[in-house]
Amino acid sequence: MSGFIYELLYTLPLAVMIVTGFPEITGAAGPSEITGGAGLSISLYIAVILFSVLWVFLFNSDKKGKALVGGIAAAALTGLLLIRDAEERQALILEHAFLIRIFIICALSYALVRLLTRFKKALLISGLLLVAFLLSLMFSGARPEKMTVAASVLLLALILSEAIQAHWKKEGYTEARTHLIHAAPFILAALLSAFSFNLPDRPYDWKLFIDIAENIRRGCEDVLLAFLPPGGWDSDDAVIGFSERADLKGSIRNDTFMAIEIESDRATDERLYFAGKTFDSFNGKSWSKTDKDNAAYPVLDTIETMTAVVAYSPDRVYDLMRKARAFVTYEGLRTSCIFIPQKTFDITTERNAEYRGGDLAYKNRKDNGYSLSFYQVNQSNPVFRDLLSSGHKPDKALWEESARRIGLSAEGDFSYDKYLKYKEHIVNSYLQDPGLSEDMRRHMDTLIGDETDDLKKLELIESELNNMTYNNSPGAIPSDIDSGAEFLDYFVLGKKEGFCTHYATAFVLMARSIGIPARYVQGYSKTVKNVRSFPVMSDNAHAWGEAYIDGIGWIAFEPTPGYKHEAYWEIEGVTAEKKDPVVPPGSVDNGPVSESSAETEEEPSLSLTLTQIIIPLLIGLSFIGLTLLADSVYRKRRYSRLDSRDKLIHICRRGLKRIEGVCRKREPGETLSEFSADLGDEAPSELHDLIRLYENVSYDDKEISDGDIPPAEELLRSIERFALKKRLGSLRRRPKRK
Amino acid sequence: MNRNLVIFIILWLLSLAGISFYGGPVSYGLFFFLTVTPLISLIYILIVIIRFRIYQRLDAANLICGRDSDFYFTLQNEGPVGFFGVKVRFYSSFSTISGIDDGVEYELTPGTGIQKHTGLLCKYRGEYEVGIKQVMISDCFRLFTVSYKNREPLRVNVKPDLIMLNELKSAELALSTSREQLTNPTEPDILVREYVTGDDLRKVNWKATASAGKLMIRKTIGEEQQGIGLMIDSKRFSDSNFDYIPVESKMLETVLALTLFFTEKRTPITVYSMSGILSEDAVERGSRFDSFYEKMSAFAFSGSTDTGRMYSEILRQGTIFQKKAVFIVTHEFNEENRLMALELSSVSIPVIVCVVSDDPGSNDPDIRLPGMTLVKISTDSDITEVL
Known part of the structure; x- marks a missing residue:
């Protein structure tokens, strides 16, 4: 019995390692071909276990055991031969060809185990080869199956345990096989515990420890600051985090803390943008805000977008705009800015706040949080993109109806007249032509080409910027750059690398250069995936560009490389032609995969008759009986001699x-x-x-x-x-x- | 830190580097496996601690100091798992185990045991623990070794050894001198002794008195001095059994050896001891010696014993003055012992003080009292050589 268990301990993981590590050997192009797409199946593992046990049992049992195995094989073979239809038989064999391969793999595994366990040095060498194998997988970046790695580690642990035992001077029950059998449960317990954890593909970012270290460091800095004279922390670096200023720095560094916490009543899967402050004027190195208008931009913007959706699809507004609520709590952030997502229409803290050039800000910061209502917009959905290109312009009636749908009164601050003034103001404030150089003009002409649709033009600009390089430390902007045009020459035609503020600036300037009002926005941006509550860390601070499309409202664009995340929800019954979203390399998600309604083929079923059961059983039993009889006769003859x-x-x-x-x-x-x-x-x-x-x-x-x-x-x-x-x-x- | 643990730590640190730079199932798998393995090892060791049993047995009903006894012990695995490395250490301060190496490790499969038959030699008399003292357990990868004290130690009561002295070199001179002191320098055939209050003044021998300078009276026939006196200083001088057990064992060995010597020579010997109250044992050959031996085997030293009080009572009783010679067996030649020796030697009774101590050179009296012999006995000395 100990010999059986000992050999099985080595054979089984070896067979599992080969089968899971090299699925091509089993005859399938990949694991999904065996299982239908869900990874290696239970039936595969059962097959490996059964065949391994069979081989080990065959060579470790006495004659009766061997006769039993032979009987089972004979019964199985007879059963197969009894399938009269040759085609059916062939189909069955082909369908289960991988079983035959697994059978052979298990046999070879067992043979190898027999050989290696006979020569201890060979076992040690195989252990070293296993180590080399695992290291090569790791260094090459390969992502083998979890079971392959688990089986390899198990083999390694068994070999190590046996090697330690060989050099351990002891008395008592020290036989190597017995020792390994009793050590195996602990090794298996460690293995199962270890591999029950999630094994991510990405290297560990040590964020937790970095956060702890940063918190400690910040705490020490705060203590020191209290004692140090003022003005001792001058630095050219910007810290990643929200700022009410919009200077383009040469580099940014991490200083992570939780800024705000957001809780929504709806789980979402998108990249959220919470705008804190918008800017309208750029001097080559920094943005400033000259817009002093106190109109309620965000609400007017929401009503404007609603008019477009209502005009496009009055009965299916929900397909393109969904109401949501969120509660925002300030944590480590000290600012008067109020962060709101696009298409907000109701903020509880409005009484304690005021609009400054389209941004909402606290008069006196007393509250530590606020709730707001907003609309999630199905922006990446092709239907919405059609809407963006529709050239819609709302009239008063539509305006009033849209306001009513939102639950607002189209009077006072939200009247149609206010809207018209608001539009004028946008054009006046956010359409300053940067005055491109000749080279930049030619570049823009080449980029835009004959395109007439504003949305597509903006997408081209966004795409070009997405294809550039993200760099936290691109270096300071040359001191002689003091206009938007010079910046564009430097950045778009030359440098082509930077971080979000550079890309947002470039986008806004390029959009304006083709006659589309655009603004530079600073706030927080975070990709969330089906969660309702999430912290927004200081390093989620972000800058992006927003373009104004007449009749639609402000639309956010993501020009920073690696940040684009397009996710949308499907619209039932609509089979709009899906355009490939303009996604630069490295972007996160291209939206949910729509469920296909592929029909599954009916699998052929094998019906067995009573004959097909009894005859193989009889054959099997006969085989066992005959084997034992033959053995008995042979032994008697030997004895008589x-x-x-x-x-x-x-x-x-x-x-x-x-x-x-x-x-x-x-x-x-x-x-x-x-x-x-x-x-x-x-x-x-x-x-x-x-x-x-x-x-x-x-x-x-x-x-x-x-x-x-x-x-x-x-x-x-x-x-x-x-x-x-x-x-x-x-x-x-x-x-x-x- | 053992070698395997060092290697393990290095591998764990390398796995940390692996997950920091590479990611994937290999690096994370190895890291988690290496992290979890020590926990499993510690759980295993806990199981062993709970399920490992030691059974110890001695054949002899009575153990005698310095003599080998058959000692059996069984290491039993009463658990469901194998015990991969179990080592036992034996008590060695007061006893030794022969025929077995202290450093042997044992492996036990579930339900099995290892029985060993060895010899146990107790070095000292007294009550103390013998056999297996400590258990050390290692896991299968030899990462950790946990040791703990044997929960069921074997406690024994060891009797003192009985040593036969052929001669008493240290006391011979004293005993012979005492005979000279008894003779009358002026009239050698008339035995005299010092005057004691109550003696008949008509017996005063004026010539001997003039010669000695003190009242001396004639000894009457039959007034022979009665055998040997032996006093045991039974004060326990330390709380640590490492200190007192060897000394007390040697003291009792000395007492028994002297008592046996004199009883064999048909010289009466009276042993004075204090175990709460003063006890005076007149020991003779035969059964009285056997019962004396049993008494000495069970003799209890105590830290509260007042040696001075014992000596005062002995002096008050007066029988000590009739002794031919007196032995004091003590652990230290302190003031009380010195005064007692002085008291006795002043009445011409030879005193042999046997100091049992391992402290070299301490308590050696600067003043050599006439009629006093000091014998130093260390705890590991052979008293046949020393006495």
Whole structure:
């Protein structure tokens, strides 16, 4: 039994490692072909386990065991042959061809295990090869199956345990196989625990520890600042985080803390933009805000977008705009800015705030949070993109109806007249032409080409910027750059790398240069995936560009490389032509995959008749019976050819074996007399006689005649009857616990 | 820190580097496996601590100091898991185990045990623990070794050894001098002794008195001095059994050896000891010696014993003055012992002070009192050589 378990301990993981590590060998192009797409299936593992057990059992069992295995194989083969239809039989074999390969792999695994465990040095070398294999997988960036790695680690641990045991001087039950069998449960427990964890593909970012270290560092800095004289922390670096200023720095560094926490009533899967402050004027190095208008831009913008959606699809507004609520709590942030997503229409803290050039800001910061209502816009959906290109312009009636749909009154600050003034103001404030250089003009002409649609033009600009390089430290902007045009020459035609403020600036300036009002926005941006509550960290601070499309409102664009995230929800019943979203390399998500309604083929079922069950069973049993019979005949013939002394020895050994099977095994070093004395009344008197006979035969040179054999055989028969009775008796009785 | 643990820590640090730079199932798998393995090892060790049993047995009902006894112990695995590395350490301060190496590690499969038959030699008399002292358990990767004290130690009561002295070299001179002191320098055939209050003044021998300068009276026939006196200083001088057990064992060995010597010579010997109250044992050959031996085997030293009070009571009783010689067996030649020796030697009773101590050179008296012999006995010395 110990030999069986020992070999199985090595064979099974080796077979699993090969099968899962090299799925091509099993005959499938990939794991999904075996299972239908969900990874390696349970049936595959069951097959590996069964075949491994079969091979190990075959070579570790006695003749009866071997006969049993042979009988099962014979029954299986007979069952297969009984499938009359050749095509059906062939289809069945082809469908399960991978089983045959697994069968062979398990056989080869077992053969390898037999070879390696025989030579301990070979086992050690194979351990080193395993280490090399694992390291090569790691260094090459390969992503093998979890089970492949688990099986490899298990093999490694077993080899290591055996190697340690070989060099460990001990007394007692130190046999290597027994030791490994008893060590295996602990190794398996460690393995199962270890591999139950999630094993991410990305390297660990140590964010938690970095955050802890940063918090400690900041705490120390705060303490030191309290004692240091003012003005001691001058730095050219900008810290990643929201700022009410919009200077383009040469580099940014991390200083992570939780800025705000957002809780929404709806789980969402999108990149959220929470605008804190907008800017309208750029001087080559920094943005400033000259817009002093106190109109409620965000609400007017929301109503404007609603008019477009209502005009486009009055009964299916929900498909393009969904109401949501959010609660924003300030955590580590000290600012008067109020952060709101696009298409906000109701903010609880409005009474304590005021609009400054389109941005909402606290008059006196007392509240630590606010709730707001806004609309999630299905912006990336192709239907919405069609709407953006529709050239819609709302009239008063539509305006009033849209306001009503939102739950607002189209009077006062939200009247149609206010809207018209608001539009004029946008054009006046956010359409300053940067005055492009000749080179930049040519560049823009090439980029835009013959495109007339404003949305597409903006997408081209966005796409071009997305294809540039993100760099936290691109270097300071040259001191001689003091206009938007010079900046564009420097950045778009030259540098082509920077971080969000550079890209947002470039986008806004380029949009304005083609006659589209645009603004630079600073706030927070975070990709969320189906969560309702999430922290917004200081390093989620971001800058982006927004363009104004007449009749639609402000639309956010993401020009920063690697930040674009397009996700939208499907509109039921609409089969709009899906355009490939303009996604630069490295962007996160291209939207949900629509469920296909692919029909599954009906799998052929194999119906078995009674004949097809009974006959293989009979064949199998016959095989076992015949094998055992043949073995019995062979043994009898061998026995009959022995001389008297050898026969007697054979009889004595058989008798001992029978007793060892039902009483106890002889201990190593225990003599026959000691064994006999120790068994005492537990064994029948015939055994004691047989042992005496055995000792006489072994140590005495006395001549043995044929006449000595029958009494010995009679002793053996008595012992066998005793052993059988004892076996049957133990089956009837409940086993006693020690 | 053992070698395997060092290697393990290095591998764990490398796995940390692996997950920091590479990611993926290989690096994370190895990292988690290496992180979890020590926890599993510690759980395993906990199981062993709970399920490991030691059975110890001594054949002899009575143990005698310095003599080998058959000692059996069984290390039993009563748990469901294999024990991969179990080591036992034996008590060695007061006893030794022969025939077995202290550093052997054992492996036990579930339900099995290892029985060993060895010899136990107790070095000192007294009550103390013998056999297996400590158990050390290692896991299968030999990362950790946890040791703990044997929860069921074997406590034994060891009797003192009985040593036969062939001669008493240290006391011979004292004993012979005492005979000279008893003779009358002016009239050698008339035995005299010092006057004791209550003696008949008509017995005063004026010639001997003039010669000695103090009242001396004639000894009457039959007024022989009665055998040997032996006093045991039974004060326990330390709380640490590492200190007091060897000394007390040697003291009792000395007492028994002296008592046996004199009883064999048919010289009566009276042993004075204090175990709460003063006890005076007149020991003779035969059964009285056997009962004396049993008494000494069970003799209890105590830190509260007042040696001075014991000596005062002995002096008050007066029987000590009739002794031919007096032995004091003590652990220290302190002031009380010195005064007692002085008291006795002043009445011409030879005093042999046996100081049992391992402290070299301490308490050696600067003043050698006439009639006093100091014998120093260390705890590991052979008293047949020393006495």
